[in-house]
Amino acid sequence: MKPIIIVAAIALAAAAPAKKLLTPSDIVAAAPPGAWRTISPDDLLVMDLKNGGRVVIQLAPEFAPVHVANIKALARGSYWAGASIYRVQDNYVAQWGLNESDKPWPAGVTPKPPAEYTRPLKGLRIKPLGFPDPYAPGAGFVDGWPVAYSSRGGWADLTHCYGYVGVGRDLSPDTGTGGELYATIGHAPRHLDRNIAVVGRVIDGIDQLSSLPRGTEALGFYKDKAQNVPIADIRLASAMAPADRPSYEYMDTMSPTFAAYLRVRANRKDDFYIRPAGGVDLCNVQVPVRRKG
Amino acid sequence: MKPIIIVAAIALAAAAPAKKLLTPSDIVAAAPPGAWRTISPDDLLVMDLKNGGRVVIQLAPEFAPVHVANIKALARGSYWAGASIYRVQDNYVAQWGLNESDKPWPAGVTPKPPAEYTRPLKGLRIKPLGFPDPYAPGAGFVDGWPVAYSSRGGWADLTHCYGYVGVGRDLSPDTGTGGELYATIGHAPRHLDRNIAVVGRVIDGIDQLSSLPRGTEALGFYKDKAQNVPIADIRLASAMAPADRPSYEYMDTMSPTFAAYLRVRANRKDDFYIRPAGGVDLCNVQVPVRRKG
Numbered sequence A, B: 001m002k003p004i005i006i007v008a009a010i011a012l013a014a015a016a017p018a019k020k021l022l023t024p025s026d027i028v029a030a031a032p033p034g035a036w037r038t039i040s041p042d043d044l045l046v047m048d049l050k051n052g053g054r055v056v057i058q059l060a061p062e063f064a065p066v067h068v069a070n071i072k073a074l075a076r077g078s079y080w081a082g083a084s085i086y087r088v089q090d091n092y093v094a095q096w097g098l099n100e101s102d103k104p105w106p107a108g109v110t111p112k113p114p115a116e117y118t119r120p121l122k123g124l125r126i127k128p129l130g131f132p133d134p135y136a137p138g139a140g141f142v143d144g145w146p147v148a149y150s151s152r153g154g155w156a157d158l159t160h161c162y163g164y165v166g167v168g169r170d171l172s173p174d175t176g177t178g179g180e181l182y183a184t185i186g187h188a189p190r191h192l193d194r195n196i197a198v199v200g201r202v203i204d205g206i207d208q209l210s211s212l213p214r215g216t217e218a219l220g221f222y223k224d225k226a227q228n229v230p231i232a233d234i235r236l237a238s239a240m241a242p243a244d245r246p247s248y249e250y251m252d253t254m255s256p257t258f259a260a261y262l263r264v265r266a267n268r269k270d271d272f273y274i275r276p277a278g279g280v281d282l283c284n285v286q287v288p289v290r291r292k293g
Helices: A022-027 A064-078 A256-266 B025-029 B065-077 B256-267
Strands: A036-038 A044-049 A054-058 A084-089 A091-097 A136-143 A145-150 A157-158 A163-166 A181-184 A198-204 A229-236 A250-251 A289-291 B037-038 B044-049 B054-059 B084-089 B093-097 B137-142 B146-148 B155-158 B164-169 B183-184 B198-204 B227-234 B248-251 B290-291
Touching: A022 A256, A054 A064, A054 A250, A064 A198, A064 B025, A163 A229, A198 A250, A229 B093, A250 A256, B025 B256, B054 B065, B054 B084, B054 B248, B065 B198
Parallel strands: none
Antiparallel strands: A036 A250, A044 A054, A044 A229, A054 A198, A084 A091, A084 A229, A091 A181, A136 A145, A145 A157, A163 A181, A163 A198, A250 A289, B037 B248, B044 B054, B044 B227, B054 B198, B084 B093, B084 B227, B093 B183, B137 B146, B146 B155, B164 B183, B164 B198, B248 B290
């Protein structure tokens, strides 16, 4: 067996009883309870597929409040009844909703939300990445989220990392209501940052999207609608019976544990590594999120 | 329909007859014949799966000559008869070969190749990326390949971008002969750069790997060997009958066309985009490669 990377702890040989060099997973496993923050069930969108798969999305109301309020209203109003995953483009996105539907919006939906593609930097506490970012003057973490920002411009944006969720739109910026969502399933398409509303991230079940057959039409749309992957239900965890609700927590990005995790992400020195990188890009840091209980 | 990105040319409305803003695809489509370089059939590894899928890999002998010579000897010696894809880890790699086999190496294989994780910078003509790279002092392109480099250190390495192929190894650096290969299927795991021999890239059929079910064992190994995806044949294009050989070409990264492509990759101004990024990371540039004839 030739695993190409060891993510779990490795027992050191007896001949080398010296200091154990930690992996990122070691640091996450040893994190104290105080390093974790519970995600509100009102910010968890639970998508169940008819094939039995489940995809759980953490919403980010602090970055796109009107779009996220729309998504919650769509879930509460059962807008997605009959929806499906209808587009899977390799190294790019999987997209779902009621494509080309004229279904009316449920109560509480703002049909033309403002272009929440950035938010004011003011008031945000940022843990800096500490390495250059080719897409923005600054990069770091705010309350568990990866962000790019400009101190001079006064803006911050939630970035398109792997598994992040955005609102599909047409060419005009006021055309994305929230009914059509996509998740990124390849190398982070950061050129979309500041051009689309990013509303959250898949925290469980991304493989239910990333392993789907790729669509063969332009942009990865499925050619035959029979290829569409039917969605059984999309609802907020807060609308589920308490006993059925999944619960998750994310690592506090201002915690000393996260600082240690970030250092090791940029400098892998565990047994497999010969030359630590001495740097890391924003989307390879992957803020730890785990199921509770 | 709400496509989230337009990759093809968009016809401008009659009301806006001004200068057409090019997409990266427009530039590739209009590239003159002189901007392309044919890939030698001796550097094309053709992997046919028993399910009918085909994966074509361009080998990079200039970066890992002994490892690539091994791979060619393994193909010529039919080493991979009975091989399969046995590991698929989400946002990471798909890996194939004869896992845990004691099969003897065919003629011409160096069982313990040198650690070709970097190569001398001297003699390389580099087209610089022009934006900071968090993983190395420099980043750019050499003869169609993305590279990281250090002028001070005098080294360059082929980087782990999406679809790039490396040689699986155990903890010790002299354990990767070339029999077990992986391709990256998620956000570029650049922390592996300079720690593994990168031997090429998938130039056709990456979706045959990226859309496979993820393995549920540690590191994405398939739990049940019945889940392994059998490989029908792995051979060099040069060993195929001329009429059956696929042929490909890549864009010359020193050409003016590539320079224009790189500029637009960093500054999308076509109709969908509101705010061009003003930068791009190495792995989002994606050197154009296309089938010939």
